Amino acid sequence: MDTPEELHLRFAETESPVETHAIRNWRGVSVQFSRLKLPTEYEFQWDGNCHYLAHHDLILADGEMEVLGEKPIAAKDLRDKMTYVPKGQTINGWAAPADRMNAFTVVSFDPAAMEEELAAEFNGPNPVPHIYFQDVELGATMRKLARMMGDERKPASKAYAETLGLTAALEMFRLSHEATSQIFTAGRLTAAQIRLLHDYIDQNLAQDIGLDELASLCGLTRFHFARAFKASFGEPPYQYLMRKRIELARQLLLTTKHPVAEIAAATGFNGASQFGRAFRDLVGQSPLAFRRNA
Structure with missing residues (x-):
């Protein structure tokens, strides 16, 4: 995917009531997160150039959604509900959200760019839309994505974010084809x-x-x-990378007098605050306390 796909929003008020809006993009997968801070009515549209998967944390006073050519669907309590629409289909709708902090997370993915993963994993008929459904495993992955995308103070590593986005897409294909699909069990690396x-x-x-x-x-x-x-x-790649970075940081704190900010940059962290949180999570104390107590 050269450019991120996006669910387009048009608000009734001129001032956009979006508190947080973030998009991240990798090969074949894009993730969008939006958190709405005001109960302002809006219209939404999705042009079906990619597969669409949305996780909703929404309560609506009113609204409906239409997959082009299908009967419009109305719903109000959409908390932890998901919607999947295959590539080539268009979504239109409108929503009047309730007076609460509402949010949604959208994963769009292009099977052509992910061909190796999908061809190796799944066989079966062409996927069909699934509107306002629930699934324990996929829901857990989408909630992790929402927390990651909505946390502006603690940006996730590229490997972790990419893994979650890819996993969400593959889990959706598991659901779409589970009647005939069998997941291959990978062996070890050489x-x-x-x-x-x-x-x-x-x-x-x-x-x-x-x-x-x-x-x-x-x-x-x-x-x-x-x-x-x-x-x-x-352990997963992102956990291994984090552990290796903290191991290197410990060595630098013990053997050099470099400032914490320089050590954070030398070990792949986006600033001293992110480094400090990760270091405390794994070591149990701040970098300065570790250096002082060594």
């Missing part, structure tokens, strides 16, 4: 792949390493890589 990853990660800890580039090193799809990595290392 010793050569593990050595390659060790070297690459150690040399690039100051960079925001993504799942796509790590998978490419091993010649695997992102989905197969993530599962094979966990089977080989005992």
Whole structure:
């Protein structure tokens, strides 16, 4: 996906009542998060260039949604409900939200850009729309995405965010094809792949390493890589990267007099505050306290 897909909103009031609006984009997958701070009526539209998956944290006083060519659907309590519409179909609708903090998360994905992952994982008929449905596993992934996208103080790593977006898309295909689909169980990485990853990660800890580039090193799809990595290392790629960064930070705090901000940049964190939170989560104390008590 060269540019992010977006659900278009048109508000009745001239001042847009969007408190938080964020979009992140990776190969084949885009994630949009919007949090609405005022109960202002709005219209929405989606042009079906990609598959559309939305998770709603909404309560409406009124409203309806129409998938082009289908009967409009009205609903009010949409908390933890999801909507999936396949590529090539258009969504139109309007909503009058209740007086509460309402939000939604949209994952759009392009199977052409994700062809390896999808071809390896799924077989079955063409997908059909699913309106206002619930699923435990997919819902948990979408809620994680919402928390990640809505937290402006603690931006997630590229590998973690990309993994969640890709997982949401693949879980939706699992639901769409589960009558005939069987998920392949990935094996472990080879010793050569593990050595390659060790070297690459150690040399690039100051960079925001993504799942796509790590998978490419091993010649695997992102989905197969993530599962094979966990089977080989005992933890997901983003957790491994975080642990390696904190290990390097501990060494630098003990062996240098560099300021915390410089150590944060040298270990791939977006500023001292993000570094401090991650360090406390794993070590149990702040970087300065660790250095002082060593």
